[in-house]
Amino acid sequence: MPSIADTHIVNRERVQPTHANNYQSAHGGIVMKWMDEIGAMSAMRAARASCVTAQMSRVDFERPIPIGDTALIESYAYATGRTSVRVRIEVAREDPHTGDTEETTSAYATFVAIEDGEPTPVPELTADSEESQRLRETALAEEPDRE
Template sequence: MPTVADTHIVNRERVQPTHANNYESAHGGIVMKWMDEIGAMSAMRAARETCVTAQMSRVDFERPIPIGNTALVESYAYATGRTSVRVRIEVSREDPRTGETEQTTSAYATFVAISDGEPTEVPELTVKGEKCRELRDTALAEEPER
């Protein structure tokens, strides 16, 4: 059975001018695309199947990511249903010269496992160790109403 730790993914994207809005920071739609892609990877690690986005809720854009900074996208699965995987996604801006980070965006998403074009059952997600428990408990405590 997959664990919360098995689904934890961290990815970086350098914010280029082609990713920017009129204010020289990452366009919200581009940030959401990165979040969706990395979130799906976490879901697939949990489901052991291809997953598609069913919904994304409470996307909070707290501050911009300027051109030249790195978008640090982090996600992990924290709960499963019969065919669904719930994922927490957080984005931080990272200064590529110093490594200094600051959270910019967060969201919750639900993905559905698909096999042969149909929803398919997913294994139960297990929690092993204090870090897994902390990640899961934090996500559950902050999860928006479903």
């Protein structure tokens, strides 16, 4: 069984002028693309299969990421269903000179494992370390209401 820690991914993207909106900061759609890609990678590690995005909820844009800064995208799977994987995704702006970070964007997403074009069962996630338990508790505490 995969561990929550096995699904924890951190990636960086340098914000270039081609990523920018009219305000010289990362366009929200570009940031969401990066979030979706890294979130899917976490989901695939959890599912041990290819995954597609089923939904993304409560995407909160708290502050911009200026051109020249680095977008630090972090994701991890924290829960599974029969064929689904729930993922927490957070983005921070990082000063490339100092490494100082500031949270900018966050979201929850659900991915579905797919095999031969059909949903396929996923293994249960384990929280076998203090870090895994902390990640799961944080995600569950902040998770939007589920129906």
